[in-house]
Amino acid sequence: MFKVLKKLAGKKRNKRPVGSEDTLASQASTKDQSISYQIEDNIKQVKKIFHYPDNKDIKLRECKIGASEKRVAIFFISTITDVRTIEDSAIGPILKNKHPDATIKEMIATQNITHLSTMRDVVQNMNTGNAVIFIEGETSAYAFECANFQGRSVEKAENEVVIKGPKEAFTEKVVVNLSLIRKRIKNEDLMAETVTISTRSKNEVFILYIRNLANEKLVDNIKNRLKNLDVDAIQNLSLLEQYIEERPFSMFPSVLYSERPDRATSFLEDGHIILLMDNSPDSLILPATFWSFFHTSDDHYLRFIFGNFARFIRAGAMFITIFISAIFIAVTTYHSEMIPADLLLAIAGSREKVPFPVFFEILLMEIAFELIREAGLRVPNPMGPTIGIVGALILGQAAVEANIISPIVIIVVALSGLTSFTISDVSLNFALRIIRFIFIFSAGLFGIFGMTSFFVMGIFYLTSLKSFGVPFLAPMSPHYVASGDTIFRRVLKNENLRPGYLKPKDMKKKSDEAVK
Amino acid sequence: MKQNNLIKLIFLIPFILILTGCWDLKGLDRQVFVIGIGLDVSDEKGKIDITYLIANPEVGTSFAGGGTEEDTVMTVTMRSPDFLSLRHSVNAAVAREISYDLLKVIVVSEELAKDEEFIRFLYSAEKDREIKRNTYLIVTKEKAAEFLSKNDPKFLTRPHKFYENMIQRGIEVGFIPNSELHHFFRVTEEDANLFLATYATTNIRQKEDEYRINEMDALAGDVRIEGETNSANFLGAAVFLEGMMIGTLTGVENRIVMLLHDASSITDILAPIPDPFHEDYELTVRIRKQHNTSVEMNVHDMPPKIHVTLPLTVDVLTDPSMENPVDNKKKVEKLRSTMEEFMETKIMALVEKSQKEFKAEPFGWSLYARKEFKTLKDYMEFDWMRTYPEMKIDVDVEIRFGQFGRQPKTPSYKGIRD
Numbered sequence: 001m002f003k004v005l006k007k008l009a010g011k012k013r014n015k016r017p018v019g020s021e022d023t024l025a026s027q028a029s030t031k032d033q034s035i036s037y038q039i040e041d042n043i044k045q046v047k048k049i050f051h052y053p054d055n056k057d058i059k060l061r062e063c064k065i066g067a068s069e070k071r072v073a074i075f076f077i078s079t080i081t082d083v084r085t086i087e088d089s090a091i092g093p094i095l096k097n098k099h100p101d102a103t104i105k106e107m108i109a110t111q112n113i114t115h116l117s118t119m120r121d122v123v124q125n126m127n128t129g130n131a132v133i134f135i136e137g138e139t140s141a142y143a144f145e146c147a148n149f150q151g152r153s154v155e156k157a158e159n160e161v162v163i164k165g166p167k168e169a170f171t172e173k174v175v176v177n178l179s180l181i182r183k184r185i186k187n188e189d190l191m192a193e194t195v196t197i198s199t200r201s202k203n204e205v206f207i208l209y210i211r212n213l214a215n216e217k218l219v220d221n222i223k224n225r226l227k228n229l230d231v232d233a234i235q236n237l238s239l240l241e242q243y244i245e246e247r248p249f250s251m252f253p254s255v256l257y258s259e260r261p262d263r264a265t266s267f268l269e270d271g272h273i274i275l276l277m278d279n280s281p282d283s284l285i286l287p288a289t290f291w292s293f294f295h296t297s298d299d300h301y302l303r304f305i306f307g308n309f310a311r312f313i314r315a316g317a318m319f320i321t322i323f324i325s326a327i328f329i330a331v332t333t334y335h336s337e338m339i340p341a342d343l344l345l346a347i348a349g350s351r352e353k354v355p356f357p358v359f360f361e362i363l364l365m366e367i368a369f370e371l372i373r374e375a376g377l378r379v380p381n382p383m384g385p386t387i388g389i390v391g392a393l394i395l396g397q398a399a400v401e402a403n404i405i406s407p408i409v410i411i412v413v414a415l416s417g418l419t420s421f422t423i424s425d426v427s428l429n430f431a432l433r434i435i436r437f438i439f440i441f442s443a444g445l446f447g448i449f450g451m452t453s454f455f456v457m458g459i460f461y462l463t464s465l466k467s468f469g470v471p472f473l474a475p476m477s478p479h480y481v482a483s484g485d486t487i488f489r490r491v492l493k494n495e496n497l498r499p500g501y502l503k504p505k506d507m508k509k510k511s512d513e514a515v516k
Numbered sequence: 517m518k519q520n521n522l523i524k525l526i527f528l529i530p531f532i533l534i535l536t537g538c539w540d541l542k543g544l545d546r547q548v549f550v551i552g553i554g555l556d557v558s559d560e561k562g563k564i565d566i567t568y569l570i571a572n573p574e575v576g577t578s579f580a581g582g583g584t585e586e587d588t589v590m591t592v593t594m595r596s597p598d599f600l601s602l603r604h605s606v607n608a609a610v611a612r613e614i615s616y617d618l619l620k621v622i623v624v625s626e627e628l629a630k631d632e633e634f635i636r637f638l639y640s641a642e643k644d645r646e647i648k649r650n651t652y653l654i655v656t657k658e659k660a661a662e663f664l665s666k667n668d669p670k671f672l673t674r675p676h677k678f679y680e681n682m683i684q685r686g687i688e689v690g691f692i693p694n695s696e697l698h699h700f701f702r703v704t705e706e707d708a709n710l711f712l713a714t715y716a717t718t719n720i721r722q723k724e725d726e727y728r729i730n731e732m733d734a735l736a737g738d739v740r741i742e743g744e745t746n747s748a749n750f751l752g753a754a755v756f757l758e759g760m761m762i763g764t765l766t767g768v769e770n771r772i773v774m775l776l777h778d779a780s781s782i783t784d785i786l787a788p789i790p791d792p793f794h795e796d797y798e799l800t801v802r803i804r805k806q807h808n809t810s811v812e813m814n815v816h817d818m819p820p821k822i823h824v825t826l827p828l829t830v831d832v833l834t835d836p837s838m839e840n841p842v843d844n845k846k847k848v849e850k851l852r853s854t855m856e857e858f859m860e861t862k863i864m865a866l867v868e869k870s871q872k873e874f875k876a877e878p879f880g881w882s883l884y885a886r887k888e889f890k891t892l893k894d895y896m897e898f899d900w901m902r903t904y905p906e907m908k909i910d911v912d913v914e915i916r917f918g919q920f921g922r923q924p925k926t927p928s929y930k931g932i933r934d
Contacts (some may be wrong), residue, residue, distance in 0.1 A: 332544050337617040337646070341676045344549070344618060348573035353544040358543065447541075 001384065039136045044074050046132075049123055050075075061086075065107075065135075066097035075122075076131035076312065082148035084129050085110065090144065104135060110144040117141075127202070149173060149278075154180065160260050161425055167260045174206055176277045179206065181276075189213075192276075195226045195238070201233035208264075208274040210513065215271065215503045222273055222286065237252040237280035244286075246466070251434065253427030254467035256288035263297045271504035287468035287502070291476075291486050293428040294318070299489060308488045308510035315487055317419035322436050324416045325362045326451050327461040328409075328441035332358045339442030350406040359444035361405055366440065368395050370433070373417075430438035474501040479506070521817055526893065547615040549573065551589070551675045554623040554660030560919060564628065564637050566602050567593040567661040571618065571675050591665045596908050598640040616646035620652050620679045622697065623660040626754070626761065629713075635704070635759035640760050641697055649698035652683050655754035655761060657717035657737055666718040667748040678746075686750050690771035690782045692716075693753045697886075704759045708882035708900045712753035712773065715764060720749060733768040747882050767876075767920060772866050776826060776879045776911075778808045786833075792854035794837035794846070801855070802831040806916070811884040814917050815898060818908045822881060826863070826911060830855065831918040838929035843921045854913075859913045871905045 031049065036042050043060070050058045057079040063072055072094055076086060089109040096108055105113050114130075116122055117140050121130050128148025154176060157169035160219035170177045178192055189211040194204045205226055209219055225244050234240050241255045242248060258264055259282040263272050267285045275284040285292070295313070299307040331338050332347055339347065354361065372391035379387050396414075399405040416436065423429045435458070442450035466470035483495035496510045542575035568591065575588045592609055596602040603614040628634050641647045655664040662798065669678040686692035693712035703711040717737040736749035753765040753773075765773065771787070774780040782805065788798040805828060812823040832841070832851070841847035870877050882900045889895040 302702060334539050336542070336544055336547070336615065341618050341620075341680070342674070344544070345571060345573040345676070348544040348547070348549070350573075351543070352574050354545075 018445050024471055027323040031118075031123050033119045033376075035117060035119065035122070035139050035141055037139055039071050039134050041072060042134045042141070045119060045315065046075055046122065046126075046134075046489070047494050049079070049119070050126070055080065058207070061092065063095060066095050067100040068097075071136035073134040075126060075500070076146070077129065080129040080147060082099070084144045085146040085148075085409065090133065094412070103436060104133060104142050108133075108142075108144055108259055110146065112145060114143045115140055116143055120122075143317055152281075153175070157260050160258065160263070160428070162260075162296065162298045163300060166260075166262050166412055168261065170261055170264075170276075170281045170283060172279050172281050173293060174204075174276050174280075177276050177283070177357075178208075181251065181265055181268070181274070183212070184265040186262065189269070193223075195223060197226050197229045198231050198233045201235075203234050203277065208268060208276060210268055213269070213271045213498075213504050213506055214273060215505070218502065219273060221468065222275075222455060235279055237275060237277045237282055237284050240275065240277065241284055246468070250288070250465065251431050252462070252465060252472065253293065253425075253431070254286075254465070256285040256289060256292045257427065258283055260297055266297075267292075269509070270498050271435065271502040278400065287470040289470060289474055289501075290462065290472050292325070293425040294487075295485070296424055300492070304489070304491050311488055314422045317422035318432065321419040321423075321432055322439055324412055324419075325366060325436060326439035327448075328357050328412045329440060330363055330443040330447040330451060333444070334449075348405075350408050351402045351503075354406045355404065358409070359440070361409045362440060363444075365395065365399075365405060365409055366416070366437065369413055369417045431493055470501045475499060537584055541861070542613070542615075546612055547617075548610060548612045549615050549618040549676075551618055552623055552679065553599055553626075554591075554593075554622040554664045555594075555599075555628055556625045556659050556661055556671055557628045560595065561606055563595050563597050563659065565593055566596050566599050567591055567623075567664050568602075568606060568614070569664045569675060570611075570667065572745045575673055588673050591661065593661045598637060600640055600644055618643070618676050619647055619651055620676050621683070622651055622665055623716075624655050624713075625660045625663075626655055626657055627659070629655050629754060629756070629761035632760060634761075637701070638759070642701060650696045650700075652679070653695045653697055653700055653713045654683075654716050654750075655713045657715075657735075658719045663716070663718050663748070667746075667747045669748070670744065682746075682748075682750050686782070687715070688783070690785055691751050693770055693774065694780065695753075697781075700756070704756070706882075707758065708876070709880060710870070710876045710878035711756040711871040712770065712878055713756060713761075713835065714750060715752040715754045716748055716750040718748045720747075733766045735764055735766055755874055755878070757874060763873060767861070769866050769869075772863055773878050775803070775805055775828070776809055776824065776863070779880060789855060791837050792850055793839040793841070797836035798834070799832055800834045802833055802918075804829045804831070811881055813881075813884050813888055814911065815888045816887055820903060822879075822907055822909045824909070824911045825914060826859075827914045827916070828859075829916050829918045832920050834921070835926055838926055840925055840928065842924040849916065856862055856913045856915055858923065859915075863911045863913070864909075867909050871907070871909075875905045876901055877904055 033045065036045070043062075046052070047060070052058045052060065057077050057156060059076055059078045061074045061228055063074075065072055070443045074086065076083075079172075093107045093109055114125070116125065116132065122141050122143070124134055127144040129145075129149060130143045131146050133144075135142075151173040152171045154168050154171055156167045159167075168180065169464050170180065182190065186211070187237065191209055191211050192205070192209045195207060196202055196204050207219070207226070222244075229243055231243065234243060237257070241257060245254050247254065256267075256269075261283075264283040264285060268274055272285055272287065275286070296310075299311055301307075302310060304307060332351075348437075351358070355472060356364070368391075372387065372395070376384065376387050376391070396410055400407045400410060420429060420433055423432060439451055439454060442454040446453070462472055463477055471478055473482050475484070476486045481500035483489050483497045485495060485500070489495065493515075496508060496512060498504045498509050500507065500508055548570050550568045551571045552567075552569035554569070556565040556567070558565045570585050570590050570592065572590070573587060592606055594602055594606055594609075598606060603616075608641045612861050614819060622638075624634070624638075625740075631800050638653075641651070650923055667678075669675070669682075672678040672681065683692065687694050692714040694721075695711075695713040700711050700713070703709050715736050717735075720737050720741070722740075734751065736751040739749060739751060741749070751767045754761050755763045755765060755768045768787075771782070771785055775780040775785070783805040786800060787803060791797040791799045805826075807827045809823045809827075812825075835841070839847060867877075870879075885898070885900055886895055889898065
């Protein structure tokens with residue numbers, strides 16, 4: 001079934017937008033020129049490429065070197081540069097220069113100056129926030145770094161909250177994100193390679209891995225996949241995730257998405273690969289297994305027993321959120337002999353005055369719950385609390401009092417909704433919520449029998465899934481040598497192996513008992 | 517073309533599910549729950565009068581949207597050859613489908629239980645898929661229909677709760693036997709023992725000279741209980757031999773059976789016994805059975821002999837004569853010997869009753885006898901049922917004293933009164 005869907009998806013993806021090549025090609029031809037001896041030509045050329053002065057934030061500052069009186073032109077894009085740096089380190093020293101023989105490198109006081117020989121380099125440097133200097137009578141230009149893209153500062157993680165441990169989260173600036181990771185891994189083997197993945201917007205992706213740990217084949221595989229993309233623009237990682245995943249129609253995610261630098265770092269140290277990108281306050285971690293979606297950083301930050309208790313609760317919650325509504329339907333419509341007498345009579349009693357069958361009742365409430373959830377997410381901030389109150393009122397009390405919904409159904413749906421929040425990963429959360437509906441349907445049609453067969457089918461599917469060559473349920477099934485961090489975790493000292501399914505170059509990450 | 521077919525197939529799969537599903541879908545609000553089934557003799561041969569005790573699910577629930585003032589239960593009686601076909605016949609008077617999911621008790625009137633035909637009707641319970649084997653069998657003095665409609669429990673408004681709690685507590689304290697249907701079929705088919713069923717009645721005697729003096733050595737209905745309480749008594753056992761009721765055991769006799777029978781789950785018994793130091797008073801003792809009964813058997817003698825040793829732990833909880841037996845070894849010995857003697861006579865009286873009146877035993881001793889034979893054939897030839905009435909049986913009670921109350925020593929009566 002998925003092959004067919006894949007084919008359909010593949011067809012759509014390969015279609016190219018019509019007419020894009022013409023403009024891109026013409027853009028390329030103007031950039032291929034070399035830098036002229038005549039400064040007038042160069043200025044005219046850059047002005048033409050950047051459509052100066054129609055493009056309002058393209059700035060040109062022309063002046064003369066203080067001593068030699070040579071003409072100088074400085075080009076930069078004011079919105080993405082630090083103008084103060086240009087003034088203090090370039091324009092100032094040039095104007096005040098007193099030695100006629102001084103070269104430009106001797107005059108400018110920035111951390112580095114790059115020598116540019118083609119127009120293509122000039123354009124690229126300007127687009128990335130650098131300033132470019134043309135000098136009268138020279139066939140090369142100079143660029144110095146003064147990029148200053150606007151963005152948030154480092155803030156608290158909002159979606160992956162922890163009680164104990166670091167609170168900072170990735171921001172939209174990739175430099176900051178990289179710095180957050182470098183802060184945690186002070187090692188020259190931490191590689192941060194870049195690949196440009198889009199042709200028009202020139203979006204860059206940072207591929208992070210630890211050179212003598214990560215499996216080379218895996219790194220090459222991911223690099224190839226990124227290089228083979230032929231897209232005009234990919235704004236951020238959430239979009240990139242959908243370009244590189246293997247099964248776009250799969251219910252389960254195959255790439256982990258985390259906004260916590262500490263989490264990304266711990267995956268890096270295990271031999272995983274991290275993708276970072278500008279405009280993405282998060283990281284992509286690959287390959288990902290089912291367990292990585294199920295875990296949180298708190299599990300390891302809390303002590304052994306507490307962490308495992310949290311895991312136990314979460315595992316229970318996961319089953320409750322999938323099954324409770326379905327079990328309620330199955331048991332009340334097909335297997336009433338399973339319910340204890342008092343509960344059976346209570347349920348039967350509460351159903352006396354209610355118009356709909358259990359199946360519709362549950363479905364109605366589950367949909368209502370999803371509505372509140374979606375509405376609550378999209379509602380503008382000042383109205384948020386109102387939605388909550390209205391939702392709780394309508395769904396809870398009013399529905400029961402109007403004899404539309406039996407009160408036990410409210411308990412069941414509230415429980416299944418509440419427990420769904422324990423899974424913090426957005427993708428898995430969505431998957432579970434959709435699966436819950438499928439279970440509700442199978443329970444409504446076949447009772448426990450239907451649920452069991454669908455569950456078995458689901459397990460078959462889960463075991464067949466792979467994320468970048470790694471089985472989805474590894475290291476549990478199939479079994480791999482690893483530190484056994486699946487449903488429960490071990491004592492930290494005993495987690496001394498890297499996951500075997502990544503085939504890392506160094507399996508052992510600490511000596512036995514972690515003590516010399 | 518091939519791909520098109522595949523897509524069509526995918527769209528067909530949901531239809532398969534929808535067309536085939538929902539076979540035994542049964543909404544809870546489309547059923548009524550039978551808590552008890554009553555069986556009575558009818559004057560037509562091959563048929564019995566069957567009563568359903570149906571619970572009202574709305575009673576006892578307090579939901580928003582208004583409660584109900586409806587009755588707790590309703591009873592329906594119809595004549596039917598068995599209680600399977602009745603499930604549909606009764607729909608002439610009951611609006612919904614009959615469900616046996618909550619069936620707790622099968623009530624049989626003494627009259628029907630003593631009928632030879634009874635076994636024919638009860639065995640249909642083994643056939644029905646929905647009747648659970650842990651349903652209790654109750655024998656009532658009056659007609660089962662009368663029992664079910666007259667029984668009006670206080671506090672426990674939900675009928676299943678009443679039967680469940682009443683029977684379970686009765687078994688725990690030993691006043692009534694564990695009479696699950698499963699045991700009935702097992703014992704009946706084993707053809708060596710007596711089956712004991714719970715004995716109950718709402719027909720309680722009101723006149724003073726009609727009830728017994730010793731409180732628990734009586735059958736249900738014979739005990740004087742005053743006050744505003746439940747209208748039904750559960751006490752004593754109906755004795756079944758080969759699927760037919762042949763007599764009764766009192767509450768105390770039932771306790772003795774349960775003490776001797778290793779398979780019963782009785783844990784402790786609070787009971788009064790005569791005080792050896794003062795004939796006017798009774799001591800209350802807690803009898804606990806911490807070790808299994810030892811049964812020694814000599815089946816090859818004529819008549820065969822059985823020697824039973826019953827080890828009991830006894831806590832003496834009261835001392836109305838204020839003699840302080842703890843203090844004095846002689847007094848303890850006296851207490852022990854009189855107590856053992858008292859119990860042995862009680863037990864022997866019951867054993868004799870079983871040999872002479874019932875001609876079979878309810879103690880489960882036939883199991884010990886099987887061990888004495890090399891083959892099953894030998895055992896069959898021995899014919900336990902026929903041999904039992906002639907056997908020489910003696911019972912030895914061995915008492916070990918436990919505690920003598922929270923405060924073992926009390927001041928002497930004379931010391932206080934002087």
